[in-house]
Amino acid sequence: MRILHTSDWHFGKKLEGMKRIEEQEKFINNLKDIVQGEEPDLILIAGDIFDTPNPSAEAETLFFESLKKISLNGKVGIIIIPGNHDNGERLAAVKSLVKDIGVIIYKRPYEIKKLGKYGNMEILESYEGGILLNIKKEKIFLYSLPYPSETALNETFEEGKYSERIGEILREGIKNNKTNIPTVIMGHLFVTKEDKDIELGGSMAVKVRDLPDVDYIALGHIHKPMKFNSKRACYSGSPIEYRSTENSFLKKVFIVDIKGNLNTNIKEIILENYKPIREYISNSIEEAIEVSEKLKFRDEWIYLTIKTNTHLKSSEIRKIKENKNIVEIIPILLGEKSYNEEIDYSEINIKEAFLEFYKSKDGISPSKEVLNLFEKLVGDDK
Numbered sequence: 001m002r003i004l005h006t007s008d009w010h011f012g013k014k015l016e017g018m019k020r021i022e023e024q025e026k027f028i029n030n031l032k033d034i035v036q037g038e039e040p041d042l043i044l045i046a047g048d049i050f051d052t053p054n055p056s057a058e059a060e061t062l063f064f065e066s067l068k069k070i071s072l073n074g075k076v077g078i079i080i081i082p083g084n085h086d087n088g089e090r091l092a093a094v095k096s097l098v099k100d101i102g103v104i105i106y107k108r109p110y111e112i113k114k115l116g117k118y119g120n121m122e123i124l125e126s127y128e129g130g131i132l133l134n135i136k137k138e139k140i141f142l143y144s145l146p147y148p149s150e151t152a153l154n155e156t157f158e159e160g161k162y163s164e165r166i167g168e169i170l171r172e173g174i175k176n177n178k179t180n181i182p183t184v185i186m187g188h189l190f191v192t193k194e195d196k197d198i199e200l201g202g203s204m205a206v207k208v209r210d211l212p213d214v215d216y217i218a219l220g221h222i223h224k225p226m227k228f229n230s231k232r233a234c235y236s237g238s239p240i241e242y243r244s245t246e247n248s249f250l251k252k253v254f255i256v257d258i259k260g261n262l263n264t265n266i267k268e269i270i271l272e273n274y275k276p277i278r279e280y281i282s283n284s285i286e287e288a289i290e291v292s293e294k295l296k297f298r299d300e301w302i303y304l305t306i307k308t309n310t311h312l313k314s315s316e317i318r319k320i321k322e323n324k325n326i327v328e329i330i331p332i333l334l335g336e337k338s339y340n341e342e343i344d345y346s347e348i349n350i351k352e353a354f355l356e357f358y359k360s361k362d363g364i365s366p367s368k369e370v371l372n373l374f375e376k377l378v379g380d381d382k
């Protein structure tokens with residue numbers, strides 16, 4: 001059986017307030033082409049479909065369109081679990097409508113799915129979190145674990161025992177596969193090679209060694225593609241660079257051929273970069289204005305650092321921001337730090353005190369305009 005594994009779509013996510021919906025649409029078209037070319041039997045989406053529990057109508061519309069597109073109008077089955085960013089109940093609200101086109105959506109851990117046909121797939125047996133699936137006369141046992149928070153699992157984790165506990169839940173869950181049918185697990189988890197107990201954004205870590213040995217583990221949560229070969233466990237990562245720190249690695253989806261008896265072949269497919277995040281540095285405000293003008297028609301998000309010895313005027317900021325792709329201007333003030341801690345402000349006049357105080361903040365002297373304005377405000381106090 002051939003599986004396509006993806007996760008962390010984060011539909012509706014923005015970059016410093018800028019919408020990414022166009023890139024998210026481009027990803028779905030890219031993914032549809034991959035599905036057509038690779039012909040998977042099943043698509044697994046391992047959580048964080050949306051960026052927030054209350055996604056915008058625009059993000060939801062894109063999600064519904066995506067199901068239709070990447071399933072090739074119901075030909076390829078899709079199974080989805082919620083991540084920590086999703087509201088499982090809301091994500092699964094559409095389930096009865098999408099059942100006939102072969103989409104199964106979990107709303108919470110331990111959910112028992114109804115037996116029967118789901119488009120071209122059929123659930124032959126159903127347990128807490130586990131299903132025995134028949135797709136085109138091939139069978140797999142799939143155990144799904146949506147983001148396992150204490151609330152979702154309705155239990156309190158014992159200090160230092162989280163990783164072991166998750167391992168136990170997974171082992172218990174796959175026990176219902178009593179035959180030699182290949183087993184696949186899908187989970188929204190923070191898995192790490194580290195042996196220490198660590199946390200990521202409030203999620204406790206599951207150690208690789210605590211994962212069970214199955215044919216494949218499709219993971220979601222971490223945005224960088226990763227493989228834990230000893231357990232055939234992978235993070236597909238997010239399809240889009242969601243932060244500037246994500247521009248150092250390629251975005252991927254995985255094509256996984258499950259042959260049984262732990263004989264699994266994992267292939268990585270590199271996604272297009274629909275709109276890269278780039279960082280530029282200018283050595284003056286004039287240069288920054290020139291750079292932003294030059295980059296205007298380039299399809300990239302821009303963080304622009306400006307080394308300057310004066311503060312940016314609002315007119316200069318406006319000029320730079322004529323380039324709609326500038327997400328942030330980061331000024332670095334290059335004054336000599338001449339702040340004198342010893343100064344006794346009672347000994348000097350108010351204009352001198354203002355100059356010293358201004359310099360103490362940014363290490364540069366105020367412009368003529370600022371100084372004139374200050375004098376006008378306080379009157380002529382010599």
Ligand SMILES: [Mn+2]
Nearest residue numbers: 048083084221
């Ligand atoms: Mn997540």
